[in-house]
Every structure is written in structure tokens, then in C-alpha cells.
Amino acid sequence: MFEQLGLIGCGLMGGSFALALKKAGLVQRVVGYSKSPTTTARALQMGVIDVEAPSALLAAAGADLVLLAVPVGATEATLKSIKHLVTPEMLIMDVGSTKADVVQAARNALGSQIASFVPAHPNTGKEVAGVEHADAELYRGAKVILTPTERTLTSHLHKAEALWQALGCDVRSMSPETHDAAFATVSHLPHMLAFAMMHSVIGQPQADAFLSVAGPGFRDFTRIAAGDPAMWRDILLANKDEVLAQAQHFQRALQAFEQALHTGDAQALEAMITLASTARAQCRFLPPAATTPTA
């Protein structure tokens, strides 16, 4: 149970976190700040936050829990702006989709106060952004990856784990580097492939005729292509090296399929599809299908 959440960034992710905490009875008061005054006003009106703060610093003041829900590129500046009100008892987390850059930003901004910081990545979201889509259930069932730094206090790590678990999340810890390689593989590259797929289709003269016969397979394969452009630009750039490395892995796999197809090697093709199909069918740990979430 926390007394006061200082929410910095009251959009979809931050707003949903505040609503979930309130619904679970885990926080008494939420003080919120957003760069856009319209967002903060709307969050107040919706009951997502209880008090508007005029700055990130004042949102953090007196809080025992601070959540940064800002673009990852804004992490360092935001942490710097709240630095001199950070206390050892305060638990600070973020919700960024990349972690090596966030940890580096925290090192640069916080110095020894990094002990309070538990970098977090809840793997959930929606295709639509903004506090108006905030949802107390957004985090339920989500995987949350914590990437504690070598100086993060264990007590804070445990508090963070308990908090996300209380919101119904499946929590695990790994290094920032493993996190970023993993997400390049199962999220960032798939997004780039889905974006490229849409480009490939709409760049052809018969695009409308082609799209007119698209079915459920295309719908699901390209769902993630509808993601927010500014957010995905930032994620791809922040994790550029890992994404490009994964793109190379993918290209080699695709070329093997093209080669088998080109030579008409039915046996090789079937063996390769069988391997893929079996691996996918064994992904029992994937969350069940739903209509809205992204990742």
C-alpha cells in the first residue's frame, strides 16, 4: 500500500496504472503531471489523478511511489528534474519499452539515488494513445519485465514485484541487455516487418484489389502495423542495434524459404514449415487472443 503516487505522464500507460492502483486499493492519492496541460486536466476530470501538479518535480514531491510514463527519450531529463526530491524510501519506476537506454539515462541523472529506481516494462498497450483510453484492466495478465541496475536496492525490487503482481501481472527480472535483445526479437522486429508489409502492399498499383480479399490471417499479421508512429520511431531508434541484428537473422531465414521455393524443393519446404508450425503451436505461454491490446 502506497500513500501517494507521483504520476509523471498521465496518458494511456500512466493513466491506466493510476486507475489500476486505485481499483486494487493500493494507493491513497495520485498527484499527476503531464507535459500537456490538457492531458492533466482530462486526467483530473476522469478521476485518474486526484491532484494536478504544475511540474514533474512537484508531482514527485512527497510521493512514496513515482511512475514515469513518458517517452523513453525523455527519461533522463525527467529524472534530472525530480532528482533533488528523491528519497531513499521512494520507489521510482518507468514503463519504457527499451531498457539499456533507460538504465543509462538513470545512471546519468540519478547518481547514487539510482538505488530507488526499478526499471520496468509492462508488455501491454493499445493501438490508441491518450488518457481517454486509460483502462484499469490494461495491466491484468500482462508480462512485466523488471531490469534492476546493480545498485537498485533489493527491498525496492521486491516492493516493485509485489506491486505488479497485485495488479495481476506476470513479473520476471532480467538484465537490460537481455531484455532489449528479447524485445527486438519478439516485438520490435515484428512491428518493423508489419510496417514493411503494409508498405509493400500499398506501393503496388493493384493494392486496393489485393486488400479487398484480405482475411483474418492478414488482419492479425498486420494488427501491430497500426501502432503509434512517434512511439515506434522512438522504440526502433532506441533499440536500433538489436533490431538491425534481428533483421539480419530474419533475412537469412526468409532467404532459406525463398531458396526452397525457388528450386521447388517440396521436401525442404515442408520440413521448414513443420519446424515453424511446431514451434508456434508450442508457444503455450502466449496470452490468449483478445481484441485490443498491442505489444
Place this chain on the structure above:
Amino acid sequence: MFEQLGLIGCGLMGGSFALALKKAGLVQRVVGYSKSPTTTARALQMGVIDVEAPSALLAAAGADLVLLAVPVGATEATLKSIKHLVTPEMLIMDVGSTKADVVQAARNALGSQIASFVPAHPNTGKEVAGVEHADAELYRGAKVILTPTERTLTSHLHKAEALWQALGCDVRSMSPETHDAAFATVSHLPHMLAFAMMHSVIGQPQADAFLSVAGPGFRDFTRIAAGDPAMWRDILLANKDEVLAQAQHFQRALQAFEQALHTGDAQALEAMITLASTARAQCRFLPPAATTPTA
């Protein structure tokens, strides 16, 4: 209304067609044949068919509607085997995922009797095959593409349109060539990409760690990778030229993304993602999300 459906191939697609026709009160009797006697017996036991036929020819005998629901590679041999019982009044359709090869097979097998043949591709299915998964609702809401040959009788085409519409399908006609190019784009290539994605992941030493954080995005992006290997081997090979051409289009689009990422060109990257995201968001014609169908 039909008196007798001759069903050749009593698996998922054929069995579901028989059940849908029966449920809609559109057929009086279903005579079925499958290459595997176990399948035919199971179809009879489930009430999918009313009479077991010992051969494709005897399934077609006396039918006013014949459905071929066999692998596309078996189309020519199957049509040849029923040829001398084909009457001008008989409506013959298939459910194959490729059409230029099916039309060629029909030309080779049927001669002038091709007037009875309306090539059809209902864009639906499940990841699981077999008559035990047959479902009277499988075709509801599906897009069905008819690719009549230049010698198909208009009266048969209209009968086919009315039949699929009565099953709740969205019916359209196009040339076999446009069909195959369209499906290479929105179905066959996406399947190959999803297969390649799974290969790319499982070929890496950290595959298990990577897959352990996969979320809804990866789940939906790779859903179609779980497709039936023998069926997808046949589809990709049958539509090889179009699939390879679409793979080239896709590779060029992907390389443009890699280039923007490599050079850190944030503006170009955002513009490209915006184009993809907008195009995907405008795909209003796509069927709503569901948990089981494939395409």
C-alpha cells in the same frame, strides 16, 4: 436448393461445407468420399454425410452439386475421375487456395464439361485440420472469391454466388491471375514471413528467454505460422512465382526501413511508419478479430 451434394474430401473444409448446407436447409442428401476410409466413416458417424461412396466417381454420380475439397495438387486427377458422370446441369466447385493452377487442371481434365465448373476460394479455415473440427459456421462472414473460366456457364456462376451468399459469405469474382497475385500478397507471403519469423527466433541460442517475454503482438503476428505444413507447402509451391515476386516487393520495403534505422533518420522512419499505420487503420473491410479462423 440442391437435391444431392457429392462431397469429395470430407475434411475440415468439405465437412464444414456439408454441415453449413444442411443447417441452411439447402441440400437434401450428402454423399461423401474421402481418400482415407477413416475420414469418410467419421464424417458419416458425425452426420456430416448421409451416405458413404466408395469412390469420387460414385460420390458425384447423380449429384446436382459437387464440391471438391481436396489438396489443389489432386484437382486434375479428381476431376478426371468424375469426368464421365459430369452433366451440364451439375454445378462443380472447389475450395482451393490457388486458382490459376486449378483452372488449368480443370481445362486439362474436363474439356467442354468445364462449363459446369465454378472455381471457388472461400478465405477461411482453422489451424486444425480434419473432419472432427468441421463446423457449420466456418464459412459465415468469409470472403469467397469465384474465378470463373471463360467457358463457365453464367447460370452456374449465378447459382454458385447465390449458394455462398446463402451461407453468409461475401462473394466476389475476379480472374484466376488477379486472385493468385492478391493472395500471394495478403495471405501466402504473410504466411511465409510468419514461418521465417519462427525460424529466426528458434535458431538463436536465447530463443527460450526471448519467447518467454512474447506478448499479444507476437501472438497475433505469428498465429498463421501454426498452419498445416503439407497444405502450406502445396499452396506456396502452387503459387510460387507470385509469392517470390511479392517477397521481392517486401524485401525492398524492409530494406528501406533498415536503411532509415541504420542512418538514424528519425524523420524518414516516422513518415514511413505513419504511412503503414494509416493504411492499416483504414483497412475497415477486414473481418473482426476472432480466436480460431485462419486464412
